[in-house]
Amino acid sequence: MAKNKIYPFAVASVRAMENKLLTKQKLMQMAEAKNAEEALRLLADTDYGKTQVRDVHDFEEMIQNNLEESYESIQKLIPNETFMNIFLFKNDYHNIKVLIKEEISDVSGRKFMVKGGTLPIEDIRRHFRERNYSELPYIGRSVEEAIDVYAKTKNGRYVDTILDKACFRNMTAAAKKLGNEFVIKYIRRLADVTNLKTLLRIRETRRSEQELLESIVPGGDLDTEMLLRAFKSDSATAVLKDTAHGVLCESYMDQGFTVFEKACDDYLMDFVKDAKYKTLTPEPVVAYILAKETEAKCVRIIMTCKLHDIDEETIKERVREAYV
Amino acid sequence: MSNLISGEFLALLGGALAALFAGIGSAKGVGIAGEAAAGVVSEDPNKFGQVLLLQALPGTQGIYGLLIAFIVMVKVGLLSGSMAELSVVQGASIFAACMPIAFVGLISGISQGKAAAAGVMLVGKKPSELAKGMLFAAMVETYAVLALLVSFLMLNGIQI
Numbered sequence: 001m002a003k004n005k006i007y008p009f010a011v012a013s014v015r016a017m018e019n020k021l022l023t024k025q026k027l028m029q030m031a032e033a034k035n036a037e038e039a040l041r042l043l044a045d046t047d048y049g050k051t052q053v054r055d056v057h058d059f060e061e062m063i064q065n066n067l068e069e070s071y072e073s074i075q076k077l078i079p080n081e082t083f084m085n086i087f088l089f090k091n092d093y094h095n096i097k098v099l100i101k102e103e104i105s106d107v108s109g110r111k112f113m114v115k116g117g118t119l120p121i122e123d124i125r126r127h128f129r130e131r132n133y134s135e136l137p138y139i140g141r142s143v144e145e146a147i148d149v150y151a152k153t154k155n156g157r158y159v160d161t162i163l164d165k166a167c168f169r170n171m172t173a174a175a176k177k178l179g180n181e182f183v184i185k186y187i188r189r190l191a192d193v194t195n196l197k198t199l200l201r202i203r204e205t206r207r208s209e210q211e212l213l214e215s216i217v218p219g220g221d222l223d224t225e226m227l228l229r230a231f232k233s234d235s236a237t238a239v240l241k242d243t244a245h246g247v248l249c250e251s252y253m254d255q256g257f258t259v260f261e262k263a264c265d266d267y268l269m270d271f272v273k274d275a276k277y278k279t280l281t282p283e284p285v286v287a288y289i290l291a292k293e294t295e296a297k298c299v300r301i302i303m304t305c306k307l308h309d310i311d312e313e314t315i316k317e318r319v320r321e322a323y324v
Numbered sequence: 325m326s327n328l329i330s331g332e333f334l335a336l337l338g339g340a341l342a343a344l345f346a347g348i349g350s351a352k353g354v355g356i357a358g359e360a361a362a363g364v365v366s367e368d369p370n371k372f373g374q375v376l377l378l379q380a381l382p383g384t385q386g387i388y389g390l391l392i393a394f395i396v397m398v399k400v401g402l403l404s405g406s407m408a409e410l411s412v413v414q415g416a417s418i419f420a421a422c423m424p425i426a427f428v429g430l431i432s433g434i435s436q437g438k439a440a441a442a443g444v445m446l447v448g449k450k451p452s453e454l455a456k457g458m459l460f461a462a463m464v465e466t467y468a469v470l471a472l473l474v475s476f477l478m479l480n481g482i483q484i
Binding site: 015 | 356
């Protein structure tokens, strides 16, 4: 993708597709529904209704199919493998984590696997079972490493950290190859936000510095040293307030992990919202992918909360900022 | 080489450049707007009529270029079959008169194409706002018209 290449067709299609995104009102309506069944009925009235499910517990299938369809339509709009891979890698890594854990724990992880990776689920499963790493482009080497380390340490945490790191390495490399400034910035921000969340989680659960060091993903603006200093200091906010993400840390970091996690999602959404005013460059397409992923997350939060009879207000608090 | 720089040649070169650059501008502009239009129609075929209007807007620069080229050809008598004898000064003047529409046509055509593409996206999102989308793109037209006017008046003023 050349720097100045324009994509009128893709952007215009995405603009038209944005009309089908769930609005904040729709999500709020779902949150206000009497029970999970009613929320599901509301969901079925939207674009998600293409997948018919009988049981309310199968809502995940609706989300997955809808998300996969979106990835596919974007893939058709911008037939550039590197571009799409940036957003699909995380699904591959998620699937491979499920597979490794499935093997370790002997519990079927089939229902935890997600569609929309660079490789179809069945292919990943088959190649992984046969230890055919060369058939797993991009991810093969890190999978091998994760399994080796697990064999030595018997600690599942390393599987996660190794794969997370590999995922960000791949995303950063792909973004660089693509050369689009917006995508590069977005991935950097994503890495930073991920690290900040890790930092807070490890702090809140009072685990060790070592663990933080092992979990930091590459590719962000905040370096390991800075994160470590924030971790060791009494007030992480004080250390981080002068960084690029100072506002985020200052306003939300002291309010607990759930609040911070939501703030991080909103922070990323805020960043891509600028794309609303771009007309020819690929920014709106990136924003659409994030919007769709966030939407899926919101629907998942609402449905899960509804199934567990969590009250309206709590659900509304957890629902993320919408793109439209 | 010396007889190449004759009044006749300069005049024709001016006319050719007017048609050439303004045409390129329009072709690019209509192309960009057309891609965007196809993108919207791919999601909602009912919007074809609306977006077609917007796609056509950047096409005018090419017509202006053609118009100026035509006037040049009539002026030098190319179309009537007996070309007038032109001095180098006369030829160069005609050449100069053609420049406004050539360059403004090129740039404004592309710019208008982008504005029209944005208008197409506006219609894709909010179909009721067609008029506003057209207005934004039409603003660019002002400058193409001004350039046309300058080229036209200059050509008119040159005595042969």
